[in-house]
Amino acid sequence: MLSNEIRYFLAVANSGSLSAASEQLFVAVSAISRQIQRLEAQVGVPLFERHARGMVLNEAGEIFAHHVRKNMLDMEYALAEIKGLKAVRRTLIRVACTDGLAFTLLPRMIADFRAENPGVLFDIKVASTQGVGELLRSGECDVALQFSLHAERGVDVLGSWPAPVLLVMHQSHPLADAPQVTLSDINPYPLALPQQNTTVRQLFELASHMSGNLVEPVLTCDNFSTLFHFLLRTPLAVTICSAFTVLQEAEAHGLILRSVAIDQLTQRNLQLQAQSGRPRSAALNVFLTFLLQQLTALEEPLRQYWKP
Template sequence: MKMLLSPLMRYICQVAEDGSIRKASEYLHISPSAINRQIINFEELIGAPIFERLPRGMKLTDAGRVIYDIIKDFEKVSAAAVSEVSAIKGKQRGHVAIGTIQTLAGDFFPGFLARSRQDNPDISFSIFSGNTEEIVRKVVGNELDIGICWEPPEQVPIEKLKIHSMDIGVAMHPSHPLAQEPDLSLQQCRDFPIIFPADGMEIRKLLDRINVGRKTSISPAITTNAMSLIRSLALSGTGLSVTTLLSVANEVASGQLAFKNLRDVGSQHLRLAIFHRQTASLPAAARMVCDSILLALDSYLAPPRLAS
């Protein structure tokens, strides 16, 4: 909450983020000399430089990084305090930072955010779309309030609020010859072009454990890390897309795609986790948004809606 930061705090952060006193002065509408004088006075006070003054700009020193991190932590704590006070007054205000996998960012969150903004226009949001590792790192590092991604390892210091098991299967155009099968094996798919998620993605790791053997393994026609492309290729009839039901939920519900569970994975599932930092007590606005997400995801992932 920048309104609670002192001018010096804002100067330090802006110079650090822009890498330039001139750029910071333009953004803050403060003269470069005033910003520079405040920073020099602070450096003299603590007895250490917080910026390296380079030919092409300003770079935080180790001491400066410590100061910058403290200011950013104070900014987040300040926002939480304002949110709590607003809740006491009966009006929800605040900012909520959410990290989510790309599938939900494109399919679930547009509708959720539209409803949330309509119900609570004084709550602002930032949405980070990334992979599980990135989201977990940002939640643990207090950059995000809420994380939604594939389940992190047990040793990660987070509090899991809900786990959803996601079926893994094959998505295809309803006119495809295999669309009438109750379920499928990879071997049944070998005579058709097949689309796999890219190496390193959670579902690909699981696929690689079952797609083994020189005689029996299947080579995909296309691989990609873009889940939207995997879905589009199935919609266009280009091939069979191996994916989670989560990634094609809307299209399966509307009848645009057929989805068949993959027998090869057996009891293995990908587990979608909703969580926050273990040592953190969520601010009032984030708690309310988190409760709303849990309810909305329950509805979004309800079996009747996704029945194929």
């Protein structure tokens, strides 16, 4: 139901170039270029910044793309209602989350949900905290799970649970049985950290600076799976994450979680978020209810980690 101008505009906006959009749509580059120019003439302003390596939305283009995607979502919901698809049938739910939640928690919950609702399909996008918020606000996902340091604006926060930064180590680690672990205690041991665009790393850096214990990591990576498997193969190593990220895997792999007596490391929350003011399909409402129940059920086993 989209005009060619809009279809081609979105393809170029998403792919970043005329040639990439041409390969995606199986349409000649010249035809896509003409339709983009025609659309810009109708709008009255350029929508892209044109570079040698591709095309990037300018400010006007970003505004236009946001409203186009919003209208597409409204149309999809209207068509679903007209066709009577209010039941939980073959429905796609788009989820955005930060890396730690994509490690095992979200895949496990989706698998459990689909055991009862096999007609529901999922698309998961993993992004930084800022990126997850942008995906939700732009309408590119239906639900988001992310660790946040503050109340998010422009989204509906359906649930929030404390998610302090914890140390993860082997049960045989010299610090495993220490009465209390401080940041200075981990100085002698190999430290594996996520990169600095994560809330867990930002809080850890803040706590390190404020305590005067600057620790240089031996490994940094934006993929928690890499940190986890490095830890498994390095008995004296230490990494950091939330209990939500690794609780069930810790026991299975002979690992323990330890809190650190620093207030800065307790300032995160796990938030379940949805688009604000947007209609929700029946399947999405069922899934949101399921997530709330599952995450709330984890409160009791995780409560021991909420305060150092």
